[in-house]
Amino acid sequence: xxxxxxxxxxxxxxxxxxxxGITFHVNEGEMLTLLGANGAGKSTILRAVSGLLRxxxxxxxxxxxxxTGLPAHxxxxxxxxxxxxxxxxFPTLTVEExxxxxxxxxxxxxxGVEESRRLVFRLFPxxxxxxxxxxxxxxxxxxxxxxxxxxxxARPRLLLLDEPSxxxxxxxxxxxxxxxxxxNAQGVTTLLVEQNARLALKLAHRGSVxxxxxxxxxxxxxxxxxxxxxRKAYLGER
Amino acid sequence: xxxxxxxxxxxxxxxxxxxxxxxxPFLTNDYWIDVANFFGIYAMLxxxxxxxxxxxxxxxxxxxxxxxxxxxxxxxxxxxxxVPILWLVPLSALTAAGFxxxxxxxxxxxxxxYLCIVTIGFGEIxxxxxxxxxxxxxGGPNGVLGIGRPSLFGLIIKQPLHFYFLIWAFVLLIVLGxxxxxxxxxGRAWNYIREDALAAAAMGIDxxxxxxxxxxxxxxxxxxxxxxxxSKMAVISPDSFTFWESVVMFSIVVLxxxxxxxxxxxxxxxxxxxxELFRGFSSARMLVFGAAMIAMMIFRPQGLLPSQRWRRAxxxxxxxxPAAGLSKTx
Ligand SMILES: Nc1ncnc2c1ncn2[C@@H]1O[C@H](COP(=O)(O)OP(=O)(O)O)[C@@H](O)[C@H]1O
Ligand SMILES: [Mg+2]
Numbered sequence: 115x116x117x118x119x120x121x122x123x124x125x126x127x128x129x130x131x132x133x134x135g136i137t138f139h140v141n142e143g144e145m146l147t148l149l150g151a152n153g154a155g156k157s158t159i160l161r162a163v164s165g166l167l168r169x170x171x172x173x174x175x176x177x178x179x180x181x182t183g184l185p186a187h188x189x190x191x192x193x194x195x196x197x198x199x200x201x202x203x204f205p206t207l208t209v210e211e212x213x214x215x216x217x218x219x220x221x222x223x224x225x226g227v228e229e230s231r232r233l234v235f236r237l238f239p240x241x242x243x244x245x246x247x248x249x250x251x252x253x254x255x256x257x258x259x260x261x262x263x264x265x266x267x268a269r270p271r272l273l274l275l276d277e278p279s280x281x282x283x284x285x286x287x288x289x290x291x292x293x294x295x296x297x298n299a300q301g302v303t304t305l306l307v308e309q310n311a312r313l314a315l316k317l318a319h320r321g322s323v324x325x326x327x328x329x330x331x332x333x334x335x336x337x338x339x340x341x342x343x344x345r346k347a348y349l350g351e352r
Numbered sequence: 353x354x355x356x357x358x359x360x361x362x363x364x365x366x367x368x369x370x371x372x373x374x375x376x377p378f379l380t381n382d383y384w385i386d387v388a389n390f391f392g393i394y395a396m397l398x399x400x401x402x403x404x405x406x407x408x409x410x411x412x413x414x415x416x417x418x419x420x421x422x423x424x425x426x427x428x429x430x431x432x433x434x435v436p437i438l439w440l441v442p443l444s445a446l447t448a449a450g451f452x453x454x455x456x457x458x459x460x461x462x463x464x465x466y467l468c469i470v471t472i473g474f475g476e477i478x479x480x481x482x483x484x485x486x487x488x489x490x491g492g493p494n495g496v497l498g499i500g501r502p503s504l505f506g507l508i509i510k511q512p513l514h515f516y517f518l519i520w521a522f523v524l525l526i527v528l529g530x531x532x533x534x535x536x537x538x539g540r541a542w543n544y545i546r547e548d549a550l551a552a553a554a555m556g557i558d559x560x561x562x563x564x565x566x567x568x569x570x571x572x573x574x575x576x577x578x579x580x581x582x583s584k585m586a587v588i589s590p591d592s593f594t595f596w597e598s599v600v601m602f603s604i605v606v607l608x609x610x611x612x613x614x615x616x617x618x619x620x621x622x623x624x625x626x627x628e629l630f631r632g633f634s635s636a637r638m639l640v641f642g643a644a645m646i647a648m649m650i651f652r653p654q655g656l657l658p659s660q661r662w663r664r665a666x667x668x669x670x671x672x673x674p675a676a677g678l679s680k681t682x
Contacts, residue, residue, distance in 0.1 A: 190556030219556035
């Protein structure tokens with residue numbers, strides 16, 4: 115069953131036609147990765163799904179409900195959580211305060227939030243050690259962990275991750291990707307945007323390749339890893 | 353200097369301030385009591401604007417309009433229907449809030465500087481409307497005369513000393529109320545929005561509604577200040593609600609420390625009481641204000657008594673102290 119269905123999505127930034135009729139779906143429990151070069155429109159797709167951008171045309175259906183044009187705060191409440199590009203954590207708040215923000219819409223559910231906090235600290239023990247530290251003073255990797263954790267605090271059914279590997283050392287990237295896999299294995303459907311195609315395809319079940327606002331290729335992760343065009347353009351092989 | 357100030361426990365500050373507040377009027381004359389009265393009214397205005405500018409981060413340079421709506425609501429209804437002044441407090445708050453709701457809804461999506469310009473225009477429109485005496489209600493340039501005095505438990509509040517206690521009781525209530533608000537879930541939402549509205553929206557905060565709420569609550573409190581001002585003066589006219597008034601309120605917030613309640617009180621002192629002390633220089637008042645603002649922006653952009661969040665941000669960026677040490681002190 116598809117948890118997220120995106121149909122013929124068109125997004126404009128002023129006159130810039132950023133998405134030119136995108137169609138894809140993510141099945142319940144699955145991890146789909148969106149690959150593509152800088153400026154292809156990957157982040158734009160995530161922003162549209164989480165309600166930060168309004169589509170000019172097309173339909174976004176989450177869990178059978180049409181969420182096209184719904185404001186972001188309502189979409190979060192339905193169970194879609196977005197860890198945006200560049201992390202967007204609040205540097206002058208502590209780690210814990212950032213996490214509380216992630217649980218903002220769950221203020222009536224104290225025990226549930228506490229449970230999520232425990233889960234997040236189990237996934238990222240380094241955050242637990244630094245819970246009273248200002249987020250702006252965390253290392254890049256820790257900030258990324260915080261961004262993912264904050265998104266998890268909303269207890270999402272669909273997690274949108276925008277380039278979690280950006281600017282991180284390879285060893286750290288591997289550790290974070292391992293945790294992302296674990297999160298997905300626990301049943302959180304994941305839409306992963308990445309430029310690091312090799313790692314993303316090792317992790318995800320399926321992938322789609324984006325070029326200047328169009329999906330040019332889709333398939334299982336295995337088939338994409340084997341695909342000639344993908345190997346040339348995104349895996350740096352010749 | 354900050355370090356010495358911090359060494360004094362907050363409770364000592366409160367006790368000292370409370371004591372000073374109570375004994376002050378008995379140590380001075382009516383003139384200085386009235387200075388304290390206007391200090392109180394401006395403190396209310398500063399605190400109310402602080403909700404909009406300091407908490408929600410929305411630039412509003414037309415706050416005098418809400419103050420005017422509150423004052424004229426009280427003045428007109430009191431003089432025509434003789435409704436007691438203090439009964440009109442909630443009504444003044446409500447009309448100012450309703451007004452803010454109507455005005456703010458269509459313009460809140462504007463970016464900082466644009467919003468600023470629109471609020472200036474709006475403030476002027478309100479003032480000019482008052483001058484034009486619509487339906488013969490506002491009395492035109494002369495304003496409304498013969499506004500009644502508040503009465504409490506049979507005591508008619510008329511002397512500066514009586515007003516002093518009324519005004520400062522309101523200031524105290526507003527301080528406590530805004531403090532609660534600041535620490536509430538709503539206050540935290542404003543904080544997030546101010547720092548990064550897009551990230552806040554992505555986390556499930558209804559940004560548009562929260563901004564509107566800041567405007568409405570801030571306006572309501574300005575309306576309360578308007579009510580008290582009207583009955584204190586007994587006469588109000590459009591001259592009391594000029595753009596300059598909005599500038600003074602805005603400066604109070606910026607001078608004292610955006611988002612900080614003690615900062616607002618200090619800022620009010622700076623903007624209102626100091627010029628009173630240096631009355632001899634009154635012709636150069638604008639010049640001194642301008643110079644002081646520029647000096648502030650260069651030497652202490654966070655304000656005289658900044659909110660904790662500001663303090664953290666400044667330390668974080670300028671000194672880069674090891675974070676573990678920082679978190680323990682804050
Ligand atoms: N805020 C914006 N204003 C105008 N154009 C934008 C904005 N954000 C992105 N774009 C444009 O939309 C296209 C897709 O951008 P984006 O989705 O960020 O790409 P990606 O995430 O794949 O690198 C690019 O051409 C980019 O220049
Ligand atoms: Mg991107």
